[in-house]
Amino acid sequence: MQSAPGTILSPIFSSIFWGLVLAVHLAGMAIWVGGMAYALFVLRPSLGLLEATQRTSVHLQTLKRFFRLVWHVMPLVLVTGWAMEIFREGGVTGADWHINVMQGLGILMAALFAATYFGPFQRARRALRPQPATLERIRSLVSIKLLLGVVIVVVASLGHSF
Numbered sequence: 001m002q003s004a005p006g007t008i009l010s011p012i013f014s015s016i017f018w019g020l021v022l023a024v025h026l027a028g029m030a031i032w033v034g035g036m037a038y039a040l041f042v043l044r045p046s047l048g049l050l051e052a053t054q055r056t057s058v059h060l061q062t063l064k065r066f067f068r069l070v071w072h073v074m075p076l077v078l079v080t081g082w083a084m085e086i087f088r089e090g091g092v093t094g095a096d097w098h099i100n101v102m103q104g105l106g107i108l109m110a111a112l113f114a115a116t117y118f119g120p121f122q123r124a125r126r127a128l129r130p131q132p133a134t135l136e137r138i139r140s141l142v143s144i145k146l147l148l149g150v151v152i153v154v155v156a157s158l159g160h161s162f
Contacts, residue, residue: 012082017087025080028073032109033149035066036142044139056130063138067117074110081106088093097157100153109148 043062047055081103085095119136124130 011095014129018084021080024076025084028077028080029149029152031073032070032077033146033153035069036146036149039063039066039138040146055149059135060124060130063121064115067113067121071117078106078110094158098155101155101159105148105152105155106114109152112141112145112148114117116145 001111038060041057047059050058085099085103116138120134120141124138126132
């Protein structure tokens with residue numbers, strides 16, 4: 001008995017395709033969450049070695065570059081997550097609890113990022129001398145997003161069945 005054309009390749013293609021979608025999703029999250037961890041735990045303490053004007057300049061230039069990267073990564077993470085949920089898991093109602101929690105927290109992270117970018121970051125960029133309180137607000141929001149990112153990783157791990 002002969003099998004229909006494409007029946008052997010279709011599962012292989014599907015496996016490769018969804019594997020690549022997951023790889024893009026995970027790489028995007030690694031860049032986003034890892035960048036926030038770097039900014040808080042490596043960059044920020046190192047900036048203390050510079051004088052105030054240099055510190056602010058380096059801080060804003062680093063945030064500008066990182067935020068530009070996040071503007072590219074964030075949509076990829078959201079779209080690949082939704083693609084896996086809708087097309088692979090059968091939609092929101094068909095997905096396991098951890099998928100819906102990850103989606104909700106991911107949307108919250110994206111909203112907080114937009115609030116950070118369009119709020120205190122833009123104020124700091126436009127100011128001749130950004131106030132320390134503005135940079136502290138950015139740090140606070142990045143800390144919240146980092147915590148959400150770590151929670152997402154934990155939720156993803158808890159929802160994974162071996």
